[in-house]
Amino acid sequence: MTQPQPKKTGIHKQMVFRLFVIVLGMFGFGYGLVPIYKAVCAVTGVNVLSRQEAQAEPMAKRNTQVDTSRTVEVVFDANNRGTWQFKPEKRSILVHPGEVVSVKYDIHNMANRDVEGQAIPSYLPKKAAAHFHKLECFCFKQQPFKANEVKALPVVFVVDSDLPKDVKTITLSYTFFEVGLPSAKAD
Template identity: 55%
Template sequence: MRLHRANRDTVFKLVVVAGLMFGFGYAMVPMYRHICAALGINVLTLGEQKVPGAVGERRNTQVDLSRTITIEFDANARGPWDFKPEVRSVRVHPGELTTVVYEFRNRQDRTMAAQAIPSYAPKQATSHFTKLECFCFAEHKLQPGESKRWPVTFIIDPRLPKDVRTITLSYTFFEVGGRVPAVPGGSV
């Protein structure tokens, strides 16, 4: 009888531990999002979080010709590839639709899958920088030696604080999922 009770107590403790582990694992995603948002890393703007094709908030799209904002572009590549904007900066009026192009080249002798994560400076500009088209929305697979040109189309909200005169849009491009395995038979 004593052994039966000890087994039951052990099973109960294991069930509690497994429940706590499940709860912690379930809570990791929201905790990660809150930590990243608090630190200002890996944060998607509200425009990036919306589902494509969904009807969003209506905004005044008139261009504010009374001021000009300098948008600087930065590219950080974490791996053996080339990644850079075609232009280092542009001057835009808030509310003006603007497109810039980033260039990418896979310098490796293997296929790779990669993605870009954007960040903005100063932080208060993040909610006023709306991207309508961006390569950062998806993962990309590139063949050995393949080059791509990707557009980024954006609007700076006219409600951007007047003291913000320069915004830096920085992308970090990194490989995801590790190495893409070679196709059996050696052909790509």
């Protein structure tokens, strides 16, 4: 003899509710990852490029006074890793602290394929880095290039008037390299 089957409607409703809670939790977790990632990067200093980007906005809003009594030479250097031709349009310029300056770097993708490149800046002397503020820079993000494409990309910067008086020359050096290269397979 067969026994009557209990009603499963209540079990189905519980299962649907649990799945809904799980989906909602997954959405909330995914949505929360971006601010968590930014906070972790800010604390650990892992994502240096985003720190530079964050510094640009407050500097752009700040009222800078141009110190015409002082002149600083800014020397531009370019290094590349990969199939690039990479060079500044000018080797050096003279600037007054507080003056907003724009220069360009010419970048030519010599590869016969589309690629993305990234520039990493460095400064000499090291103490000048805290006083060199980029307002706009191709180094803030990866740059896409079509096969054999040539671009002139800008760097807009201000040398802070708080730059130590003994610093007469600042070298801004970039290393430009291809990102997303497949890693070499171990034999």
